[in-house]
Structures are given as structure tokens and as C-alpha cells.
Amino acid sequence: MGDEMISKNASLVGKRIKMMRLARGLRQKYLAERLEISQANMSNIESGRCAVTIDHLIILREIFACSMNDFFVDIEKSGDKFSDKGYSVEDLFKIVAKLKG
Template structure:
């Protein structure tokens, strides 16, 4: 598995974390404090510039009241399979976040 593929997956997971945070109406600083990391570190995770640890995923699972699968759903699927379904999880979370303002 190449670094480019790992980086792309880190971006997908990071973006999902960001969308879930926004859907819950939580500020980046608040979530970072709960994870015991800096806000800039959380920003790097959400943008895919660095990966998230499994320990942080367990904490995020509690914060967002979600399953671990929610962080990884659709990552292995092709673009065709995702487009066949209509909206992706990111699309739906983005819509919810925009509705909440």
C-alpha cells in the first residue's frame, strides 16, 4: 500500500471526523480538549495532514455517540459504488451541519 493511498484514507477519515463534529455542533477547540491534544493537532487530523490514533478514535466514538464503522464506511468502495447510492455519509453530515447553521 503506497503512501499516497494511506494519505488519501487519512483525509477521508479526517474529513468524516470534521463532518461529525460539525453535525454535533462542537467547536474544534472543545473536541481537541476532550482528546487532550492541541487544536492545531485536531486541525491536522481533520485535514488529513496526520493520522488519528486508535485511542483518539475510541474517544471520538464516545463524543459523537457513533460506531467505529462510522469513521470508515465507504472508504474501500469505488467511486462508482458510492455514486450509485446517491448521497455519501459526508454529504449527509455536511447537509445537517449547514442546516444547523
């Protein structure tokens, strides 16, 4: 696996973390404090400029009350889209966040 693939995967996981955070109404600063990292580092994770560590994913899994798989859903499929509807995981989290108000 090349660096380009790692960067793409880091970006996809980071986007999922951001969407999960927004869907739950949490601030980036809150997650940064829970992970014991700077808010700038949290921003870099969410934007895919920096990969999240396994230890941080374990903490995030507890915060979001989700499974580890939720961070990696369909990551190996190109386009990161659900084939039958064309919605990405990020699209679905945005919809949920809007419904929550």
C-alpha cells in the same frame, strides 16, 4: 498498502470527523481538549495531514455516540460516494448540519 493510500484514507477519516463535529455543533478546540492534543493537531487530523490514532478514535466514538464503523463507511470504495444517489458521507453530514440550523 502504499503511503498514498494511507494518506487518502487518513484524509477521508479526517473529513468524517470534521463533518461529525460540525453536525453536532462542536468546536475543534473542544475535541482537541478532549483528546488532549493541540488545536493545530486537531486541524491536521481533520484535513488529513495527520492520521488519527486508534486511542483518539475510541474517545471520538464516545463523544459522537457512534460506532467505529462510522469513521470508515465505504472507505474502500473509490470516490467515497453512495452508488445510487451520488452523495458522499460528507454531503450527508452537511445536510444534517444545515437542517439543525
